[in-house]
Amino acid sequence: MMHRDRLQRLAGSLVMSSFMSVALSGVFSVLEFGISWLWLQAWGRSILIAVPIAFSLDLMFGDTLRFLSGKLAHKAASAWQR
Template identity: 75%
Template sequence: MSAFMSMALSGVFSLLEFGVSWMWLQAWGQSILIALPIAFLLDMVFGEKLRFFSARLADKAANAWP
């Protein structure tokens, strides 16, 4: 999940900055190298708590749905 999110978000934000170009691909490649270890670390630190919170929230939403 951290790999997908770091690639997707760095791609989107660099695309907004540079538009579709060779410069965008270069910036995206560099930003993935920075974003991936950060996303992995955040997932290891906060992942379990966030998954627990999202599961509780999903259960509440499912129970509230008629």
């Protein structure tokens, strides 16, 4: 069971970090260059840089951040019900 949990965590980290890297590097590079061939080249390079960084950060801080966001959501839900 432990092996499955670890694979699920790695897959989740990879999917989330890839999505966020692609989306955010696309948005910020299109704001800088506009939609052009230059933008497409810059976006491709930035994705190659951003994905491994985002993946590493998620592996290092992801559990703590998910825990903190869960606590925040719980507090918000408790305050909402009052």
